[in-house]
Amino acid sequence: ASVQPLMAEGIADGIDLYFEKKDMKKKVVSGEAAEKMNTLLEIIGEGFIYPAEAQKEQWAVSVLDLKTGAEGDLNGDVKMASASVMKVFLMATIYDRVCYPASEDRHISFEESYDGELKQLITDMITVSDNTAANTLLERLGNGDATAGMAVVNEFCQENGYTQTSFGRKFLEAPATGDNWTSANDCRNLLASIWQGTCVNAEASGKMLEYLKNQTVPGKFRLVFRIRMRLQQIRPENWPVITDSMWKMILQL
Numbered sequence: 508a509s510v511q512p513l514m515a516e517g518i519a520d521g522i523d524l525y526f527e528k529k530d531m532k533k534k535v536v537s538g539e540a541a542e543k544m545n546t547l548l549e550i551i552g553e554g555f556i557y558p559a560e561a562q563k564e565q566w567a568v569s570v571l572d573l574k575t576g577a578e579g580d581l582n583g584d585v586k587m588a589s590a591s592v593m594k595v596f597l598m599a600t601i602y603d604r605v606c607y608p609a610s611e612d613r614h615i616s617f618e619e620s621y622d623g624e625l626k627q628l629i630t631d632m633i634t635v636s637d638n639t640a641a642n643t644l645l646e647r648l649g650n651g652d653a654t655a656g657m658a659v660v661n662e663f664c665q666e667n668g669y670t671q672t673s674f675g676r677k678f679l680e681a682p683a684t685g686d687n688w689t690s691a692n693d694c695r696n697l698l699a700s701i702w703q704g705t706c707v708n709a710e711a712s713g714k715m716l717e718y719l720k721n722q723t724v725p726g727k728f729r730l731v732f733r734i735r736m737r738l739q740q741i742r743p744e745n746w747p748v749i750t751d752s753m754w755k756m757i758l759q760l
Contacts, residue, residue, distance in 0.1 A: 534576025544570065544577040556581045569691035571699050583692035586671040591636045592694055593687045596672055597644060598629055598718065599697060600663040602711040604648070615659065617647055633718040638678035645677060653677050667700075669693040 551568050559566045567582035601617075605625070608614035617625055631640035642653065649655025657674035664672040672693045675685020700706035701715050 536576045536578075540572065540575035540577040544572065544579045548579045548581055552581050567691035569695035571695055573699070573702060578695075580692055580695070583695070584671060584690050586688045586690055588682075589672075589687045589689040591678075592689060593672075593674065593678075594632050594636065594641050595694070595697060595701075595715075595719070596664060596669065596689070597641060597648075597660055597674075598633060598715055599667075599701070599706055600648065600660045601625075601629065601644060602707045602715060603663055604659060607707050607711050615648060615650075629718060630721075634721045634723050636722075642677045642679075645674070664693075667697075669697060 547570065548568075551570075556566050556568065565582070565585065565587065567580070567585055567587060569578075569580040569583040571578045603609075604613060604615045605617045619625060628640045628644050631637035632644060645653045645656035645660070647656070648659045649657070657676075661673045664670070669689070670693070671688060671690035673688050675687055676682050697706065698719075701712045701719070704712040706712045706715065
């Protein structure tokens with residue numbers, strides 16, 4: 508019996524070491540990193556969020572520094588009507604339910620009409636933001652019923668803590684009966700899990716990351732760099748030393 512505490516401690520240490528090597532262990536955020544994050548959010552708020560709110564607009568931003576673990580947001584949990592960023596949640600659901608199901612009863616079959624059809628649809632959906640490909644994937648997730656496919660994505664979101672995210676319509680469809688919703692924090696957390704290799708599993712995350720890197724119309728990333736330049740113009744004398752990794756996770760919805 509006296510050996511059991513040592514065994515338990517050894518197992519716990521081994522698990523901690525595994526997650527640390529995989530960069531999956533939650534980082535202890537230093538005071539300096541937290542201060543830099545607060546300064547960044549203050550600048551973004553003064554330069555973008557608060558002026559937009561004064562004009563009756565609703566903006567949100569969510570930031571994660573992948574190196575330090577510092578994070579923060581402004582209106583990060585506010586649910587907002589969404590467009591193409593929903594495609595990343597759809598992609599993650601496909602990898603969870605079609606490609607790497609946790610059990611047989613969770614598996615959704617995807618019968619390809621030609622070899623490589625699934626890969627081509629995901630490629631078109633993510634790299635060029637093709638709405639037809641995205642709608643086709645929704646329908647195939649629901650065995651021909653897009654509404655059923657949306658329900659599968661919504662289930663994935665709830666299971667994984669993306670509680671402000673849900674599908675209510677197909678892409679480009681008029682929101683007669685529902686709309687597509689998400690939040691800046693949900694988007695940040697999904698992208699972070701893909702980056703860190705914890706979305707579905709490491710192999711699936713790696714494949715999803717490659718699709719995201721191969722975007723041929725990377726408008727959201729270009730927007731990030733325009734924000735960076737504008738922020739430097741607003742407060743150059745107080746601009747903190749921020750790692751480039753922080754900018755990769757800035758989302759404006």
